[in-house]
Amino acid sequence: MALDATTGLVLDEHALDDSVQRASEALLRHRKPDGHFVFELEADTTIPAEYVLLEHFLDRIDRPLQDRIGVYLRACQGAHGGWPLFHDGAFNISASVKAYFALKCIGDDPEAPHMRRAREAILAAGGAETTNVFTRIQLALFGQVPWRAVPVMPLEIMHLPLWFPFHLSKVSYWSRTVIVPLLVLMARRPQARNPRGVDVQELFCTPPEQVTDWIRGPFRSYWGRLFKSLDGVLRHVEPLFPHAGRESATEKAVAFVTERLNGEDGLGGIYPAMANTVMMFDTLGYPADHPDAVTAWQAVRRLLVMEEDRAWCQPCLSPVWDTSLAGHALAEAGLPTDDACVWLRPLQITDVVGDWAVRRPGLRPGGWAFQYQNPYYPDVDDTAVVGMLLHRNGDPAYAEAIERAREWIIGMQSSDGGWGAFEPENIHLHLNHIPFADHGALLDPPTADVSARCVSFLAQIGMPVYDPVMERALEFLQREQEPDGSWYGRWGTNYIYGTWSVLCALNAVGIPPDNPMMTRAVDWLASVQRADGGWGEDEESYGDAPHGRYKESTASQTAWAVLGLMAAGATNHPATARGIAYLAATQKSDGEWTELPYTAVGFPRVFYLRYHGYRLYFPLLALARYRKLRRGNAQRVEYGF
The missing domain is CATH 1.50.10.20 (Glycosyltransferase)
Structure with missing residues (x-):
């Protein structure tokens, strides 16, 4: 075992290498022959x-x-x-x-x-x-x-x-x-x-x-x-x-x-x-x-x-999401992402003007869907994550695709500075009170997690912090921070997911670790760490349950917390080391992790999700990033995701 789960001390760097290697091999076993990934949802x-x-x-x-x-x-x-x-x-x-x-x-x-x-x-x-x-x-x-x-x-x-x-x-x-x-x-x-x-x-x-x-x-x-x-x-x-x-x-x-x-x-x-x-x-x-x-x-x-x-x-299929996330994990581990990028590139939607254009007439399409095909409904979140992967791949052949994605994402920003998942300005909140909408999820308003991903993408490809698009987005994220220092996670469970997402965005735009938004979030993440070194959060946190707490730790939520801490400049924080220790200690001999709790959401309080790939690519991303930062290969997180 690379790390001691009790003390969080690095005992053997070779064992950390072994953990990353086994996690990489485990993830690659799920890759399809044409280079893409799709896990059960x-x-x-x-x-x-x-x-x-x-x-x-x-x-x-x-x-x-x-x-x-x-x-x-x-x-x-x-x-x-x-x-x-x-x-x-x-x-x-x-x-x-x-x-x-x-x-x-x-x-x-x-x-x-x-x-x-x-x-x-x-x-x-x-x-x-x-x-x-x-x-x-x-x-x-x-x-x-x-x-x-x-x-x-x-x-x-x-x-x-x-x-x-x-x-x-x-x-x-x-x-x-x-x-x-x-x-x-x-x-x-x-x-x-x-x-x-x-x-x-x-x-x-x-x-x-x-x-x-x-x-x-x-x-x-x-x-x-x-x-x-x-x-x-x-x-x-x-x-x-x-x-x-x-x-x-x-x-x-x-x-x-x-x-x-x-x-x-x-x-x-x-x-x-x-x-x-x-x-x-x-x-x-x-x-x-x-x-x-x-x-x-x-x-x-x-x-x-x-x-x-x-x-x-299944409620739907998630190949674009899975492939782009798996690609980021492999890239962090130092493995090539060419197969994933080659598969993703043709799926960019450039010739169908979707329903989003009702609010944005004249905007050129340029997004990716969540599924294999869904041209009328490209996903802002997926587009940002795919764009970041293509950018970090470095192949000049992807420049046009990245530019189209940039243009579309900027155009999809809502007037409050944030981004929704599929629609701009989808904020007619009174409609959540019609009798048909007893699930309370009729709308797609801007959220912190999707907005953070857009900020990360735009910052990674060079948008400066003083750009009006970025200024409005950062003001939105600052307003959305909870009193306890966390951020709400609309599409992942829940405050751990939201906090990780926003910390990555703040890091990407160069917000320093001593900024109050950063320090409050780090303090909150450390405060909800479990005794075993991991993190877990109940789906009931979308209701009345405490933020960031659960009766057990999960691999994906632990990875998000650790990634958030590292994005906030807390790589050497004891909580980070203990989180890495938890991931190393709970990794199975085949390189995978077991995760039965659901750690994602379709509609809060109504419909929840378990992405079967989350237990594979997020822990790998966290372990590989920790290894890179600890060894001085990078002074800070290099990419916005």
């Missing part, structure tokens, strides 16, 4: 459960596959009897209802011990009538609740002008791609074929037909009460809308979807939008062999993960 059980229900909606049941998904669902059941939103998490009513429904469709006996425990937990939590909007829509599609259980979302939304208080361009890309095909379903109100006639009425404390108010509080604001009243009005007037307007709205929705169908990568590259597209085509009478219906179904099936004795469904 796991969410909670709602996605595989919804996939099971989709097959029953269509009467397209793959029995061997469903049996294997059943193995996965049963294994994820918690000690509380239900299903959580992340590994070892608390009971969640909506995830539990979907998992129970799926298992019953698969054929599990409702009186089997695991099903009885689940049912008891669901009823004790208030029953299926207390589930979220998306679960109630699933239940309505199967006739388990009346359609009045669902908020009113008229299909005529497709006709609303840009100036209207609600417009599809004013919500996030993920909301938009989910909503458009869903509007057709909510207007047509199809019923699942459900060939086995499965129902889950036993999960309701109050029979659904006796529930008088499905759109209930507590409302978070005046807006919530106002939208609740508006929902009541729409219920009375929607049936009076002209038939011609509804038909033309259907045509607009179908045109929107087909234009963005995105081949086998699917609408928006995300499961909910893809599944809604499949159901929309089916509801509109498209035969199963219609080219668009075939494409939509293939996109959904591509998300399946087939293991030896179980199967599950």
Whole structure:
């Protein structure tokens, strides 16, 4: 072992070399023949459960596959009897209802011990009538609740002008791609074929037909009460809308979807939008062999993960993110990144003007998507990380791609100085209070972590700190620092991720280590280090749990903390040495790390993620950077990531 996890003292530099070498070899074992990386991306059980229900909606049941998904669902059941939103998490009513429904469709006996425990937990939590909007829509599609259980979302939304208080361009890309095909379903109100006639009425404390108010509080604001009243009005007037307007709205929705169908990568590259597209085509009478219906179904099936004795469904694929991050780790270890860069370069989106252009007309496209293909929805975060990798590779052939990325990222900056993940100026916060948005994640406002990555990229390629773009961005990051010295992490869990991201950006622009933003962040990171030398953070920190704390340490969160400390000039800090010691001590003989806790997020408090690659490339990045800085090969972190 290279380091002593108790004292944090470097015992053997050769052992540190060995740790980096084994981690590099472990990562390279996952590289595809064409040079890219793509790791499994796991969410909670709602996605595989919804996939099971989709097959029953269509009467397209793959029995061997469903049996294997059943193995996965049963294994994820918690000690509380239900299903959580992340590994070892608390009971969640909506995830539990979907998992129970799926298992019953698969054929599990409702009186089997695991099903009885689940049912008891669901009823004790208030029953299926207390589930979220998306679960109630699933239940309505199967006739388990009346359609009045669902908020009113008229299909005529497709006709609303840009100036209207609600417009599809004013919500996030993920909301938009989910909503458009869903509007057709909510207007047509199809019923699942459900060939086995499965129902889950036993999960309701109050029979659904006796529930008088499905759109209930507590409302978070005046807006919530106002939208609740508006929902009541729409219920009375929607049936009076002209038939011609509804038909033309259907045509607009179908045109929107087909234009963005995105081949086998699917609408928006995300499961909910893809599944809604499949159901929309089916509801509109498209035969199963219609080219668009075939494409939509293939996109959904591509998300399946087939293991030896179980199967599950991913929420999306992450090849650009995985490849760029793995490339940075390999570069830090002194290994070539040519294969990764050659694979990434052609995926830059330069010929499709995406939905982002509604707010930025005239801006040339130049970003990268998160998935293999998603041209209407390039990802600002991915673009910054890919741009940094191409730049550090040093090949002049990438100069044009880097310049296009620079131009696009600058153009995507919001007026408050920050960047959102996919949209500029996506800050219509009142829309998070409509009844449909009970998940509170309808929007894509600027966040510290994405903004920090953009600052890092722009600084790395030479933008000076006094440039107006940089000045506004740094002011944004300064405003976003929490009272305890940390930063919120929107796309990674949570304050450890956000703090690491911003410290890298501050380092990249040359903020000195004695700057108060830096020192406060270092003090906070040191204060939440665990006794074993590592760091961990609970997904519940998106709720009421303490910032930066968890019952166990994880490899990825420890790596972020150590990388943040080094970016803040604290390479020789005892906390940094102890963090490196933890990584060395917990590395397995095959060079990998085990990490079961989820350390990323789709929608805070609603949808969490486990990137299976995080346990590989982030620890390697941290160990290799520590080795470089300790040996004096660099006086400071050389790159913005």
